[in-house]
Amino acid sequence: MTWLITGGAxxxxxxxxxxxxxxxxxxxxxxxxxxxxxxxxxEGVPLVxxxxxxxxxxxxxxxxxxxxxxxxxxxxxxxxxxxxxxxxYYHENVEGLRTVLAAAVAAGVKKVLFSxxxxxxxxxxxxxxxxxxxxxxxxxxxxxxxxxEWLLNASAxxxxxxxxxLRYFNVAGAASPVLADDGVTNxxxxxxxxxxxxxPPLIFGADYPTPDGTCIRDFIHxxxxxxxxxxxxxxxxxxxxxxxxxxxxxxxxxxxxSEMLAVIARVTGRDIAPEVTPRRPGDPxxxxxxxxxxxxxxxxxAEHDVEAMVAxxxxxxxxxxxxxxxx
Numbered sequence: 001m002t003w004l005i006t007g008g009a010x011x012x013x014x015x016x017x018x019x020x021x022x023x024x025x026x027x028x029x030x031x032x033x034x035x036x037x038x039x040x041x042x043e044g045v046p047l048v049x050x051x052x053x054x055x056x057x058x059x060x061x062x063x064x065x066x067x068x069x070x071x072x073x074x075x076x077x078x079x080x081x082x083x084x085x086x087x088x089y090y091h092e093n094v095e096g097l098r099t100v101l102a103a104a105v106a107a108g109v110k111k112v113l114f115s116x117x118x119x120x121x122x123x124x125x126x127x128x129x130x131x132x133x134x135x136x137x138x139x140x141x142x143x144x145x146x147x148x149e150w151l152l153n154a155s156a157x158x159x160x161x162x163x164x165x166l167r168y169f170n171v172a173g174a175a176s177p178v179l180a181d182d183g184v185t186n187x188x189x190x191x192x193x194x195x196x197x198x199x200p201p202l203i204f205g206a207d208y209p210t211p212d213g214t215c216i217r218d219f220i221h222x223x224x225x226x227x228x229x230x231x232x233x234x235x236x237x238x239x240x241x242x243x244x245x246x247x248x249x250x251x252x253x254x255x256x257x258s259e260m261l262a263v264i265a266r267v268t269g270r271d272i273a274p275e276v277t278p279r280r281p282g283d284p285x286x287x288x289x290x291x292x293x294x295x296x297x298x299x300x301x302a303e304h305d306v307e308a309m310v311a312x313x314x315x316x317x318x319x320x321x322x323x324x325x326x327x
Contacts, residue, residue, distance in 0.1 A: 001111075001237055002026040004067040006052050006100060007074030008045075009036030011181045012115070012171060015226040016073065018042055018179065023230050028065040030058070031074065040179055052096040058103035069111035069236060070104045071229065072097060075144075078185050079119070079282045082141035093144035097151060105159045111236045111243075112152065113229065116165045118218070118248070118287050120146040128290040131167070131246050139282030149246065162243040164232045169218040169250035169289050171225055173309035180316020181222075187260060188310060192317045195270045196324040201261055205279030208286075214257035216286040218250040221304035221312070225249055231298040250289025251302045260306065267310045 003020065007013040008029030013036065020027050021042050028046045038047055046065065050057035052074050061067065075093045076082070082089040097114070104112060119142030120135045137143045149165050156163045172188045174180035184193045191201040206213040228249045236243055255263075258274075265271040294300050318324055 001068040002028065002065055003069045003071050003233065004028050004030060004061060004065065005071045005073060006030045007036065007072075009033060009038055009040050009047065010073065011179070011183065012168075012222060012225055013073045014040030014179045015175055015222045016071070016229045017045060018175065019223075019226040019230050020233060021045065023234070025233060028061065028067065030061055035183060037182075052100050053092070055099055055103055058100060059106070062103055062107040062109065067107065067109060069113070069233070070100060070109055071113040071233070072100050073115040075115065077117075077141060079139050079141050080280050082139055082144070083281045086140035089140045089144050093141075094147050094151070097148045101151065101155050105155065105161075110160065111162045112156075113232050113236065114148060114152050114163065114165045116149055116167045116246075117142065117145040118167050118169045118250070118289065120149065120167060121287060123284040124287065128252060128288055129248065130290040131248060131293055138284060141282075153244070156242075156244060160242070162236055162239055163245070164236060164243065165246040166228060166232060167246065167248050168225060169220050169248065169287065171222050172219050173221040173223065173304065173312045174316040175223045175226070175312070177316040177319035180313065180320060182320055187257065188264065188313050189317065191261065191264050192268075192314065192321075192324065195268060195272065196321055200272050200275040201264070203257055203261070203274045203276045204283065206276045207279075210256060210285055212256050212258045215283055216254040216256045216288060218253060218288040219255050219260065219306055219309060220249060220251055220302055221309045224302040224304055227303075228294065228298070228300050231300040235298055245297055247294040247297060248289040248291055249294065250291050252289055252291045254286065254288040255306055260310075263306050263310050267307065267314055
């Protein structure tokens with residue numbers, strides 16, 4: 001098979017591409033490079049520069065590379081930005097997926113792997129979120145991911161697709177410095193940027209109904225996210241009949257923002273007291289994965305702990321931001 005990976009030059013996409021190539025899969029990447037970099041791609045992997053909203057580019061990429069499976073990662077993913085710009089998020093994330101699916105169906109592609117998000121759950125009142133936990137997203141980003149799952153499922157039934165939706169929890173870490181997250185929208189790089197600037201890390205709200213008052217999340221190493229994609233691709237590759245799976249990718253362990261800041265302080269040696277600011281709109285108090293179903297269906301489980309995530313992310317940050325060494 002040949003897999004088209006949308007967003008494959010991004011932070012998560014680059015890790016997925018590297019692991020798929022290492023696993024012997026043929027891949028081609030489609031990326032508009034708005035947040036990605038061709039430097040993340042292994043040598044020899046074709047890059048089609050273009051948008052998932054451009055049907056002509058998709059049609060040509062699917063035809064020219066004889067694509068037989070699509071892995072759709074490309075999306076806008078900032079919660080706060082989605083609250084401020086919902087029309088933009090629905091256009092990019094929902095219309096982008098619709099365009100990809102339309103091109104895939106027209107090309108006869110029958111296997112689709114979709115990058116979803118734990119944001120579909122909203123504010124679940126449970127210790128561990130299973131795939132059967134009711135979905136009630138509380139921000140437009142989460143809404144677009146849930147609508148994407150609905151669209152994928154409806155398309156699977158109508159056009160005979162085999163599909164897997166993977167609901168990511170909170171991603172951190174790096175397999176190598178060149179693949180490190182160079183954005184500052186996720187918690188760990190946001191803290192690194194503050195430390196580099198000699199400023200205290202920010203905690204967005206310390207009055208949540210949690211033991212220490214800060215949000216609790218299930219942090220997972222990006223290499224584990226990538227290996228889950230490889231397991232899903234192998235499942236789709238080997239399937240004789242139709243596949244329809246929706247799976248959490250998480251560790252099943254909650255870590256509060258305050259606890260994560262303590263790990264970062266330990267790894268970086270920068271123990272600066274954080275500054276508490278008001279809550280961000282759209283942030284739930286606690287979201288932690290139950291990861292039993294993905295173990296059962298794909299034989300997958302996470303291998304990296306929080307310390308490894310932060311240490312690998314810090315190594316990548318220092319490579320890209322040498323001024324941080326002076327802190």
